[in-house]
Amino acid sequence: MDTLATAFQKEIKEAMALTTVSTVVTGENVYQEGNDKILPILDEMAASLMLPGSGADGMEHLEELLAKAEAGKSCLLLVEHYSNFDLSIVSLLVRQAGGRGDAIAKSIIAIAGMKLNEDNPVVAAFASAYTRIVIYPNRSLKGLDPAKKQAELTRSFAINRAAMKAVDTVKTQGRLILLFPAGTRYRSWDPSTKKGVREIDTYLRSFDYMCCVALNGHILHVQQTDMVNDTVTKDVVRVTAGPVHSCAEFRGKAQAAAAGVIEDKKQAVADAIMAELEQLHTIAEEKRKKIMEEKHD
Helix, strand or coil, X not given: CCEHHHHCHHHHHHHHHHCCCCCCCCCCCCEECCCCCCHHHHHHHHHHHECCCCEEECHHHHHHHHHHHHCCCCEEEEECCCCCCHHHHHHHHHHHCXXXXXXXXXXXXXXXXXXXXXXXXXXXXXHCCCCEEEECXXXXXXXXXXXXXXXXXXXXXXXXHHHHHHHHHHCCCCCEEEECCCCCCCECCEHXXXXXXXXXXXXXXXXXXXXXXXXXXXXXXXXXXXXXXXXXXXXXXXXXXXXXXXXXXXXXXXXXXXXXXXXXXXXXXXXXXHHHHHHHHXXXXXXXXXXXXXXXX
């Protein structure tokens, strides 16, 4: 089975020749503008793996969210996370959907973990196609040698402080801030990767509106090795946006529903987000299967 590295050797060379991304994240470079020269390469890669029937649903919700962002409101896109192609999938299929798809895709700023910059230069080059604000995830501190942990703690504080400042700057400038509530890609061998991280509640507390987005169909599969060894397959891929919610109202309902059941109110909000994503995913999967049956017939 082909991997990212074997299936896209030409594209890797092209992206590596064009990228200017820093492979060391500091508090000075957390905001990273997307590289328009690399974006067409990622589009071509994703498109080559998407079968007929791929597309986006719920564009009216994304257009409503963008309109609120353009009116000065702070808006979140909360997206399921299965692979390092997820942002490529959302960007491409939303643009192909027509309407205000181009404007929606261009408005997106993704919150991304620093490993995309630092773990592998090829992955860093691909990630640089999209505008991102880079953070130092708390989980990256786990298991560190005690001698290194203090220095990394100091570094994480500097990076995350700068990232939050960057978010505060752009969130009312007509942009959609994209977050993966699980905080990591889903791994079938680790059910915990399907659980929302409690830190997501901090974002909801400081944003006005939100929209959940399900991803169905898989063209890149996570492996237990280097990210360039993730395997690729062709599939029908669907992006499904749910209704726009007031963040304050969503938090209030989630916390009220969890009262007396879940003591951690932040986790209750994260769980409610993941539950909505799962519901969207289940409905979208039924539609995707019908599309595949029709195409097969």
